[in-house]
Amino acid sequence: MKKGKNEEGSWTICQECQGRGKKSRGLSDKARRHYQMALDQFEKTKGEGIAPVRPKGHLHSCLNCSGSGLLHSASHPVVDKENYPHIAIIGGGIGGVALAVACLHRGIPFTLYERDNNFDARSQGYGLTLQQASKAIEGLGVFSLDERVISTRHVVHTTDGKVIGEWGIRKWMQSDVKTSSKRTNMHISRQSLRSALLEQLGGHDAVQWGHQLIDFAACEGEGVDLNFLVDGKIQPFKADLVVGADGIRSSVRRLLIGEDITPLRYLGCIVILGICPLSALKGLDSSLLDSATVFQTANGNERIYIMPYTSDSVMWQLSFPMPENEAKALSAQGPQALKEEACRRTQWHDPIPQILSTTLEAQISGYPVYDRELLKLELLEKGGQVTLIGDAAHPMSPFKGQGANQALLDALTLARGISRGCRAASQWRKAGVRESVLTEFESEMLERSASKVKDSAEAAQFLHSEIVLHEGDEPRGRCLKKKNV
Ligand SMILES: Cc1cc2nc3c(=O)[nH]c(=O)nc-3n(C[C@H](O)[C@H](O)[C@H](O)COP(=O)(O)OP(=O)(O)OC[C@H]3O[C@@H](n4cnc5c(N)ncnc54)[C@H](O)[C@@H]3O)c2cc1C
Structure with missing residues (x-):
């Protein structure tokens, strides 16, 4: 299937996989034999044992639609009001x-x-990092995102700029380390x-x-x-x-x-966000601003995360613990107060102070962090x-x-x-x-x-604790997972 631009024509679901993007290969001979044996055994008990559950066949990507579940068509399918619910x-x-x-x-x-x-x-100006969903968006007919940026390097620093963690395809290519972990991330504004x-x-x-x-x-x-x-x-x-x-x-x-x-449920911290054009940082020579690097810096209390927002701007996200009433009050005071607070807390290594002080107030927002x-x-x-x-x-x-x-x-x-x-x-x-x-x-x-809700809540804690300063070329918090294995 030719994967064209999103706007090229319409899509309809692939009949081979019924729009699922995957097809079942059916059961292997071995699995079928095992199931049959368990079933025979169960029948001998005259219904008194536990009936075996028929195993599901292994799913593989549908070749007809390259796994998206969609095929190009001249027009959208006719709306089926008779059969489907509205x-x-x-x-x-x-x-x-x-x-x-x-x-x-x-x-x-x-x-x-x-x-x-x-x-x-x-x-609603903030950027998203697409992980599992970078495949799912193909299932939504989005095969190219013109404004997306790909990052190939992720660096973690202490506040004086010392690197305490680095990963991503560029790191692995340099060191020849074999890794099966994901090598790039896609960033796009919401x-x-x-x-x-x-x-x-x-x-x-x-x-x-x-x-x-x-x-x-x-x-x-x-x-x-x-x-x-x-x-x-x-x-x-x-x-x-x-x-x-x-x-x-x-x-x-x-x-x-x-x-x-x-x-x-208040997670005990506030997030302050801003978007800064790279053109406003001219004269600042930093490899961290190459539009393909994500970096974060932390001190065990405050933590800043900076990623490419578009090819010519970055988004920063500063977070730190704060009682809920204070976080609500700070958020309500608006961009000027949020910017002052953010700058005051991040007189750290370059280019962080420069990015924050250059960001226009109109591009700054801040919220207390909640989940349920x-x-x-x-x-x-x-x-x-x-x-x-x-x-x-x-x-x-x-x-x-x-x-x-x-x-x-x-x-x-x-x-x-x-x-x-x-x-x-x-x-x-x-x-x-x-x-x-x-x-x-x-x-x-x-x-x-x-697990995503749980991990995200845990991150709200450990990113603002000493754990974030753990040295290692891996995402923050992974050391906790290893300890729990
Ligand atoms: C700073 C920040 C960074 C983030 N980064 C990432 C990231 O990197 N990757 C990621 O995957 N996620 C990220 N997220 C989370 C992500 O933005 C949300 O999870 C996602 O937008 C949720 O989508 P949604 O459609 O459920 O809700 P929303 O996108 O919030 O949409 C809800 C919509 O419902 C409308 N609405 C509300 N009430 C009513 C009503 N009564 N009647 C009609 N309409 C109504 C609202 O106006 C709104 O448009 C981030 C969030 C924030 C705040």
Whole structure:
């Protein structure tokens, strides 16, 4: 398959793998024999033993679509309103837009509602590092991201500039060390990724901007009634399935399971962010500013992480412990106070003081860091035709760079599940969309994201402790994992 630019034509799912990107090779002879023996044994017990579970066949990448699950087509598939449920997607952030795209490719009807009045309504300027999701975005028809930057080197320093850790393809090539670890990372601004996904939908008009979900009520067998605040008036809508992709302070989650059961959990620190153009740092000669290096510096309390944001700018993220009320107050004081605090705390090695002092206040923001306790499947089970994805389901601290990666994987997995579980002969209306799709989807999502939530919360602690100063050519915190093995 020729992988063209995202905007070249439309996509439809690959019929060979049914849009999954993977195909089962079936069971090996050995596995089949073992299963048959266990089954024969079980039958001899006349149903009194435990029935063996048929093993799943090994999955391999589909050759027909190179593993993306998509093929080029002259037009998008016809929307199949007769067979598929109509989906109300609440929230047009990373997860919501990705879900809309994956539904479009499968002919699943959807409406995408976003509270903001337009794409640029709020400052959402920060960069994302795509890890597992750099493959998943191909499953969303995004084969090239013009504004992405690839980093090939990651360096850790103490505050006087001493290198205490270094990894990435450039390091390994120099030292000839063989490693199976990931060698490059893709960085992209959140808005550029969102924009590339919106492009798939044909542009910004595909979103119902200025629609804030206020409440919903499910009617047994008759879908869900939703109310939105639009231009100060309440407007009703109806859907067969509601997906809350409305972020860490999700209204869908609050309406579904309440705020008291898994309230926001303060992780004890604040993050201050800024974006600085390299042109403002002319005259500063630093190999750390080569647009392909990520670096961090820490002292056991404050920690700064600096990565390429675009090919001609960097994003910095300073974090440190602070009581919640002080962090809220500092965040509320705005960019000038945040910048002063950040500069005061980072009179460290070059080019850190220069980057921070040069960053314009308009490019600075800061937030206390929160997550929530892990969601239990039982809490979602009572949700009927309503589910959650992304930060609404499993918010996490930004320190492992996993939130958007998980939101993208959730979106693709859910769309694939709907496509399979609600296909023409599935009788999903009789069984219910929960039984046909949601329970399996939620169980995979919660299992996959649980360790990311946990690791991200742990990182909020150890990145601001002596552990970060451990010497070693590996990501911070890995030494803790080794100790626990
Ligand atoms: C500083 C920082 C750095 C990060 N770095 C990374 C990284 O490197 N890698 C990574 O994978 N992740 C990273 N993340 C996390 C990532 O940004 C989030 O996890 C991701 O954006 C979550 O996507 P989402 O779609 O679930 O929610 P969001 O992107 O937050 O979108 C939610 C949307 O829902 C809308 N909404 C809310 N309420 C309503 C309502 N009632 N009605 C209608 N619409 C509503 C909001 O306006 C918003 O547009 C970072 C986060 C931060 C803050």
